Every structure is written in C-alpha cells, then in structure tokens.
Amino acid sequence: MPSVREQIALELITPSPRTYEQLKPFQFGENTFNDRVMREKLPKDVYKKLIKTIKAGEKLDLSIANSVAHAMKEWAISKGVTHFTHWFQPQTGLTAEKHDSFYEVESDGQIIERFKGDQLVQGEPDASSFPSGGMRATFEARGYTMWDPSSPAFIVEGPNGGGILCIPSVFISYNGEALDKKTPLLRSMDAINRSGLALLKLFGNKTATRVVPTVGTEQEYFLIDKRFFNLRPDLRVAGRTLLGAEPPKGQQLEDHYFGSIKERVLAFMQDAENELYRLGVPAKTRHNEVAPHQFEIAPIFAEMNIGADRNQLIMEVLKRVAARHGLALLLHEKPFKGVNGSGKHNNWSLSDSQGNNLLDPGKTPEENLQFLVFLVSVLKAVNDYGDLLRASIASAGNDHRLGANEAPPAIMSVFLGERLTEILDDIKAGKEIKRTEEFIIDLGISQLPSILRDNTDRNRTSPFAFTGNKFEFRAVGSSASISMPNIFLSAAVADSIDIIIKDIQKELEKGTEFKAAVLSVLRKFIIETERIRFEGNNYSKEWEEEAEKRGLPNIKRTGYALAALIDPKNVAMLERQKVFSREELEARYHIKLEQYVKTLDIEADTICDMIQTKILPAAVEYQTRLAVAIKETHAVASVTNGLGLEILIDSLNKINATISELHQECQKLKALLKEGLTIEDIEKQARFFADRIVDQIEATRRPADQLEAIIPDELWPLPKYSEMLFML
Template identity: 55%
Template sequence: MSEAINVAKIFGEDVFNDTVMQERLPKKVYKDLKKTIEEGKELDLATADVIAHEMKEWAIEKGATHYSHWFQPLTGVTAEKHDSFISAPLPNGKVLMSFSGKELIKGEPDASSFPSGGLRATFEARGYTAWDCTSPAFVRHDAAGATLCIPTAFCSYKGEALDQKTPLLRSMQAISEQSLRLLRLFGNTTSKKVTPSVGPEQEYFLVDAEKFLQRKDLIYTGRTLFGAMPPKGQELDDHYFGTIRQRIAGFMKDVNEELWKVGVTSKTQHNEVAPAQHELAPIYAECNVALDHNHIIMQTLKRVACQHGMKCLLHEKPFAGVNGSGKHDNWSLTTDDGKNLLEPGKTPHENIQFLLVLTCILKAVDRHADLLRESAADPGNDHRLGANEAPPAIISVFLGEQLEDVLEQLISTGEATHSLKGGKLQTGVDTLPDLAKDATDRNRTSPFAFTGNKFEFRMVGSRDSISGPNVVLNTIVAEAFSEACDVLEKADNFDEAVHDLIKQYATEHQRVVFNGNGYSDAWVEEAEKRGLPNIRSMVEAIPALTTEKAVSMFEKFKVFTKAELESRAEIKFESYAKAINIEARTMIDMASKQIIPAIIKYTKDLADTVVAVKEAGADASVQAELLTEVSGLLAETKKALEALKVVADQAAAMEEGEDQARFYHFDVVPAMEALRTPVDTLEMIVDKEAWPMPSYGDLIFEV
C-alpha cells in the first residue's frame, strides 16, 4: 500500500503564495506588492530587491539551484532559460548566491528565434520577459533538480506582444474596466475589480510508451496517420466514467500530488468516452492563473506519464473512429468582493443586471462568432469539430429552457413576468430521496452553453493554450458592455432605457440562441437560414483576426495592435502549413519504408503459398483471390503515395503564407486521406504479425 497523502499539508508547499509572502516579507513590502497585484501600482526597484531576496532564500530552502523566467511564446508551448543563483566568485574561492529585483522583474531572452510573424527580423534579437506578479512563482522538481519558475510576459524591444500572456492581461484589464462601468450604473460602489474566472477541463489519451515508440506518426505528429478501427471501439459506452484501471490510477495519483504541491487545484478525474481517454479538471481560478495552471497540467501529464512507462497524447484527434479530446473553457465574471455577474438568481426574470449582462454576451457572440471560432482553430481541431463528438463549427449559444423562456417573453412583450422552476425529480424508489431538479438541462452539442452561472466554451482544443479563447471572450464582452454603458450613461430614465436595451439586444441577436441538437444536419441548414457562419477549417478561420471589425475592436481596448494581429495571422498560416507538411512527410516515410515493404513481403508469402498448394494438387483459389486483392490495394497505395509526394513537393515550394496554407488544406490533406484509405483496408487483411506497427487495438486497449 502506498503512503496516504495529506492534501491539506502538501497543497501549495512549492508556491511562493500569499501565505509565504506574508510570513517572509516586511509588512511595508508585502503591502506594496499587494497593491501592485490588486491595483496595478508600479513596483519600485528597492521593493523588488527585497522580494527577490526572500524569494531566492525560500527557493533555495526548497532545493532550487536555478531560476527561470517561465513564459508562453507563440509556439503553443512554454519556454524557459535557466540561470543559477551563483554570482561572481569571492577571493576565498567561494561564491555568493544572489537574486536581484532587476533579475526578478525583467529577463532578456533572444526574441529572434521565436515566431513573431514579421514583428522581429532575424537580426533584431532583443526581447524582454516581465514578471507577472499576479500569478505566483513556484518551484518545480524534476530531473534537473529544483527550479524557481517565475511566470512572465514576453514582449519585443518595441513593446509588441510576442506571447500568449500579454494580450490576456490586457483583455482582463479591458473587461474589468467595462464591467465596473456597468456595475456603477446599477448602484454598486464597492467592487473595485472584475476578473474573468476560468476553469479549463483537460482531456487526454494515455498509451504504452513501448508501443508509442514503434509508431513514427505518433512520435512526429502526436496522432496516428494510419490505422484501422478494431472490432470494438467506444460503441458500448463502457469506458466513460468506468472503473479506473490500476496503472492509470497510479498515474493519476502521482499527477495530483505533483499538481497540488504547485498550487493547482486538481479536482476531478475520470475515464472519458473513448478507450484510453481520460479527463482532469481543476477548480476555477483567475484567468491568467488558470492559463499558467493549465500549462503546468499539460507538462505534468506528459512528464508523469513517462515515469509510468506511458505517453500522454494531447492531440485533438490521435485516433480516427473514436472521440477526440477538447478542453472545455468554463468562463464567468467575478468581482473582488465575491459577486458573480453571471449568477441569475432564483428569479432571473427580475434580475435586470443579469439580463443586461446576458444579452450583452449574446450580442458579443453573435457579432464576433468568427473570432470565437478562430480562437479554437488548430490543425487537430479540424478533425474534431462537427464530428458527432464535439460542437459543430457553427457558433451558437445554449441558454436552456428557463432563460430561453425569459428571452421570448422579453422579445414578444418587452417584459418578463416569470421564470420556469426546476421542480422535483421523482426517482420512483421509496428509499431514494426526491431530488431538486435544475430548471434547465445540459446540451453537450452546443459550442457555447450557459451552465448555471457560467458559460462553457466547448470548442477549445486539448493541446491549445486557453489564452486565445479567453482574450476573445474578454474583449468582445468588454466591447458589448462598453456600448451598453455608452447608451445608459446618457439616459434620462435609466430603468426605461435598460429595459429597452435588454429587449433590443435579445431581439437583434436571438438568431444565435439554439437549444437543439447541434450534431444534426437540420441544424446546419437552419443555421444557414439564420445567417450564422459555418467556418469549417483553420485556414478559413484565420482571416477573422485581421478584419476591419476585429482590428477596430482590439485596438480600441488596447489588447492588440493591427501589426500584432497581422503577425498572429501570419504565424498561424505558417504553423498550419508546417504541421500538415510534417504529417505528409511522415506518411510518405512510413508508407515507403515500412508499409509497402511489409506488404510486398506478405504478397511474396502469399504467392509462395499459392504455388505450394497448387503443386500439392489442392484448390488454391482462396489464396489466389487474397493475393489479387492485396496486390490491387498495394498498387492503389503506391499510386496514392506518388500523388502525395507530388502535391507535398508543390506545397513546400510555395511562398509561406495564406496561399500555401490553403494549398496544404485543400490539396495535400485530401491526398493524405487518399493514401490512408487503401492502407487501412490492407491492415484489416494482412497477417497481424506481418504488419509493421502496433494497431489501434494494441494502443487503446492495452494500456
């Protein structure tokens, strides 16, 4: 039996959190730092020196030898450069261990080697990391020992955002300012700050490391480029919430312990729908802290999986034929004194502030559906969205029966007079209690669903940063709040004006509300009639970043400049092209060096069998028929391989940018699918011992 974990004792033990700061920092220094965190006051260098010294002493006590400015460039992963605490040697041959306020506040990594979309030339190398003191530093223990990780933003020499965090912090500032304007109109004079509160659920697959290493496609791309479904997949629904196997349970235990130590509130764990798929969900945190925590979660899942002889797959669609993985982004707005702006109360029809917030969000989502869709776009999500396992690519809002009824009352009469009640759920069993029933069911097919006191944005991909979706959510809602306040602040009669505005927004944007089955073909037709965009792929979504509408909004709230938006669009086109190029080249490599040689060997064995059986005077028609079938599929495979080589070379020769990305999507991807089809058919025919790599059954059922 393993030793029991005292969660309360270990939680946050490796975090330089508020309790540690209060204990170790002088009172004045602690107060100044809290002002910086809560009010955005600038931190002077003398105060920073004291904080840095105490942070270093605390980290050394935890075993740390190095510190790192831990940041999130536009690569989709985190970056870090480690510096030891060693300073110049003393005359006696010893060294001092030091860490200054300047080193804490600012770092200087090379900015030319990260994606910048033209913001930085290769010769322009200077970039800066700036301490985000609103997200606590932590000590990470791994094979390198112990490292003090300091969450930072990353900007160029000229101040352009080169990372995921800087625009998120800007958007949080924008939504706070506009939310406070709205709250003041309703008489709230006490709240000083409104923060987006986020809880991102994380789905992932686990496979055996030994089998993983026999699949070049998993190694190079994170997903299987070939693979036939086994006789059993997820059709029995027996994996979802099923008993967690002991090997997986041991992994989850270690993941939780690692996360709790660095202050990540790992709360929920369970088997997901697909075999070998699982989920981890934390408790809600402030938006930028949730961002950092989600990156820590992804890194921890991968590291601990290796320690258990497994590999963690975060690709959105690692296996065709079973569900892919998403990251449901649960989003709400909370004041510094604990009020949730998305809490409808027991009688939402009477909660005028909530109804204004709600209809502003409907307006924001309807107006900027293209941006929301783009924020969840990546090459892996192209395989997942709209595949009867994830939300469709069409943005709509699920409100549920109660709020939809209130909305219909507002639209039809201008006045909402009642709210539907939940009532009791009668189990029909005397020994079971009757349960209080919510007024609204849930809808897993909706991309943007209201779930009690928050919205759940279900489109986000499992390996993606949650920064992009939350930057968009924060900014589009800030814009809607701002426009509402512009009207209401000038109104002679506030009560009449707010009622009129709620009705106006509900009427003008009711087209985005949909409570039905988002998987149905009927909804695709209905959405088209309503004029809702259906953006099916990443390359078709990226242009939303640089529309006049988007540029105007982001610049108004100082979240992105036009140059920053154009650079991000350029980076996304390039990253899509590079991802598909790697996949295509991997398929070519696997087909040329593994699959075709294995099939040729198998056909020789078949041919030898046909000859041997005929010479023995027996009927060899079955063997001959099988040989003909395999040979025909082999010819089809070779033809498809040559076609893929041609278009992959054409794509690679093109100039980087939108045209190249579109060629990869519309020409290379279909050529890849054409190669996969005969190969997957062959896998179902060829002797398992002759097949050159582990099958789906080996990967997803033998973990």
C-alpha cells in the same frame, strides 16, 4: 520468436507484480510562493504593497523588488533550488524557460548566492528563434521577459535534486510588441475590468473595485503504453495515428465513460495530482472519458491569467508523470480515427471584488437586470465576433474534431436553456416577466429527497453553452493554450458592455426611467443576437442548413478560419479595447498560418515515410508468401483438385490492387506537397494545404488501413488500435 508487439502484449496481459511509490505527505501549494509564504517572509509594508498589485491590479512598486527577490531566493534555496527562470508562453503554444543559477563570483573569488530585484523583474532571453510573424528581423535577437506578480512563482523539482524557481512572466520585443500569449491576456483582463466596473457603477454599485474573468478548464487526454508509442513514428512525430484500421470494438458499448479507473492509470493520476497540489493547482475532478484509454482532469476555477498558467502546468506535469509510469500521454485533438477526440471545455465567468458571480442569475434571474445585461453582452460578443472565436480555436488537429459527431461544429452558436430563452423572448415581445417558483424534481421515492432543478439543462452539442453561472466554450482543442480563446472572448464582451452602457445612457438622457431604459436596450440586442441562439442538436445536418439560412459561417478548416484575425472589424475592436495592435494581430495571423502548413507538411512526409519503410515491405512480404503458396498449391492441384487455389489467387489479386492504389495515392500526395511548398504567399499556401493536402492524406491512408485488415498479424509492423486502446 514473438515480435516486439507480441512481447509487449504478453507483458500487459500477464503483468508481473508491481509496487508504486507511496504518495508522500504534502501541503497544498508548498512549492508556490503563495500568500502564506509572502506573509511570512516579506516585511509587512512590502507585503501590503505587493498584495495591492496582485489583488487590486495596481502597478508594481519597483522599490519593493529587491526585498521580494531576496525573500523569494531564501525561500527557494531552503527547498533545494539552485536555478531560477522567467517562465513564459511564446507563440509556439508551449512554455519556454532559460535557467540561470543563483551563484555569483565576488571579487575575492568567493561564490555567493544572489538574486536581485532587477533579476526578478526583468530578464533577457534570446528572442530571435521564437516565431514573431515578421514583427522583427531574424538578426534582432533581443527580447525581454517581465515578471507577472499576479501569478505566483513556483518550484519545479529536478530529477536529480536541485529544483528550478519558475517566475511567471510576459515576453515582449525590444520595441514593446507582445511576443507571447500572456501580455494580451492581461490586457483583455484590464479591458473587461474597465467595462465591468462601469456597468456596475451604472447599476449603483459603488463598492466593487474590480471585475475579473475566471476560468475552469476540463482537460481531456489519452494514455497508451510508452512502448507502443515508441513503435509508432506518427505518434512520436505528428502526435496522432496517420495510419490504423478501426478495431472491431471501439466505444460502441459506451462502457469506458465514468467506468472504474484501472490501477495503473489511477497510480499515474494520484502521482500527477500530488505534484499539482504541491504546485498550488487544485485538481478537483478525474474520470474516464468516452473513448477507450481517454481521461479527464479538471481544476477548481481561478482568475483567468492564473487559470491559463495552471492549464499549461497541468499539461506539462501530466506528460512528465506519465513518462515515469511507462505511459505516453497524448494531447492531440484526434489521435485515433473512429473514436472521440479530445478537447478542453473552457468554463468562463465573471466575478467582482466582493466575490459575486456576475453571471449567476440566482433564484429569480428575470428580476436581475444586471445579470441580464451581462448575459446579453456575452450573446452580443458571440454574435458580432463568432468568426474571431472560431479562429481562436483553429488548428490542424482541432479541424479533425470539430463537427465530427463528437464535438461542437465549427458554427458558433449559444445554448441558453428553456427558462432563459423564455425570459429573453418575453423581453423581446414586451411582455411582463412573471416571478417563477424554483423547479423541483420529486423522485417519488420515500427514501430520497426532492432536488432542485437547474434553470438550464446542459447541451453537450453546443460550442458555447450557458450552464447555470458560466459559459462553457466546448470547442477549444486539447493541446491548445486557453489564452487566445479567453483573450478574444473577454475583449469582445468588454466591447459589448461598452456599447450597451452607451445605449442605456442615451435612453436615460431622454428621460426614460432606469428599468425601462435597460429593458429597451436589452430588447434591441436580444433581437439582434437571436440568430446565434440554438437549443437543439448542433451535430445534426438540419442545424448546418438552418445556420446557413441565418447567415452563420461554418468554416471547417483552419486555412480559411484564421482570416478572422485580420478582419477589419475584429482589428478595430481589439485595438479599441487596447488588447492587440494591428501589427501584433497580423503577426499572429502569419504565425498561425505557418504552423498550420508546417503541421500538414510533417504529417504528409511522415505518412509517406511510414508507407515506404514499413507498410509496403510488409505488404510485399505477404505478396511473396501468397505467390509461393499459389505455386506450391498449383503443383499439387491434381491431388487436391485445386482446393484453396482460387482463394489464394483472389487474395493475391486483392493485395496487388491495394498495393497499387497505395503507391498511386502516396505519389499523388508527394506531388501535391511539392506543388504546395512552392507557393510563396503564405495565405494561398495555407488554403492550398486545406483544400488539397488534408484530403489527400486521408486518401493515402485508406488503402494502408485496408492492408492492415489483410496482412497477417505477425507481419504487420505497427501496434494496432486493438492493442494501443485496450492494453494498460
């Protein structure tokens, strides 16, 4: 009788013919309350006022709320919607929603469908069970959601018909503290808008009315068969394999990257993209990633708050659609040991209201002083607040990935490329910057044209690389919300712009000519930020040593990295930019520490449970078989001359020693966990877990993985890497 694992493998190897539902005709954004729908459904004056709020960032005119709510309800009902929800992003890292129906009962008992302006603008979910970091007592349940009109409402279709109208919202406490990730994100956009416009005005631009950060996020993920997932308690509970021996073949041949996409995976991708397109999320790119069964999806750039909402939607839709295809989608940063983990490359740029990319150097960036000021402002932000950027991407999952020869290290540095580095070095030295010709690559093949070469190559080892007209923050974890990294980056850049503007104005007050004043200030900050510029291999040991000499921190574990959230200089900057209050930052510090400890606690409990209930029983069964075989072989030794007896005894000794080691390491882990959970100070507790629990989980895993390589396949109770990563 084949095992469950073997049955799954047989089905995957010899699949029965499958038919996938054909993609239905759809219209981009048909399930979003977008500009086309608003123009059609709203009175002209209401539409104009709402567009001013969305496009120009003006405060919402509450007098139009009833008209917007009525139009939104009529549009939603026409598409089969029965409920609405304020869709928000609490500090759990996920999204949250409470559904209310449109139905109301009149005094005469008649049921009508109603949705009023006050219901659109404000909701009141119970806030007591969301993490608040001590900003409120447990018994203080009241919290408010408030409509964010800058992000379009959308419809999520229910599995049995009757969709839900989702209204993107912020989430605040009764006293007005931000309990979510959207509120500070919008505040950071206001900060960079103020600073960016001031800089444009300094350069004589009086027509731009808005500066907005934009993001494009490349989302990596793994897919495995759902039945394998269901047989792995660690994947179900912790999101990653806490046990598992590396297979003979992993990613050594690099044959998966950009390879042909398997039919089953392609069907899933098409289905997911169909849903995303209907939700107004323009999925631009899809491809195989480096590790087996690892993939990537990337949307087109959007304004930062919309980009953050879209990334949350992408993760939700991918999970939902994967389940329909009998697949499990894994977003953990390191679900499998020995192969690359997953991140999301956060591409960040700045645009003005006229559609100009303010980080686009054009053909002659050396003549574009405005571009150079924006560029150096970003350098200064990373130099001054690199610890804050490190904290923004800190998690127990991402700690496994950062610096593991597959992802940028925990050292925050910037890659600019050869040409821009040369330009900054010339400014530093006071040299005259010469105009350069466009870089041309002649392929020397008559049938193929010459091509333009970018002003910078890409450095995939850099955590923060300039890639032509944007910065790519490569260290963000795959399961994380992109809000926090973008909040801190935008706020820090805004602060740097403010400082540079003041210094330029001081030079101008001395009577210095404008260009000379700008170059003088740039020279100062180019020198100041030189330590964080690095063009080489960030994965190398040599860079770690060099970074230490430069005074750059290399904080490898979250238990220590999060301290940057309450560092006085960081708190002062974020308060200065009106993005966070001190209380809001302290709350997030405690929330993140608690999440870190709880994650490791769950992992430790899970691995011990798996060892006790799955691994040790399998090991003892094999141990018993060996003992019986030795006894039987010994009984006939006179006939066989002891042939095989020595091998059996050696195997038994090996498994006895490994079982003993596994038991000892598991007991150590339990003792350390018990000790750690008695520590009351959350900061000390998090650092204890970082120093002791992380390494002990790995030490406990080691003998279990050795047993997997010893115990016969039919006795091993868990799906193996060779099955999960090579069978779809």
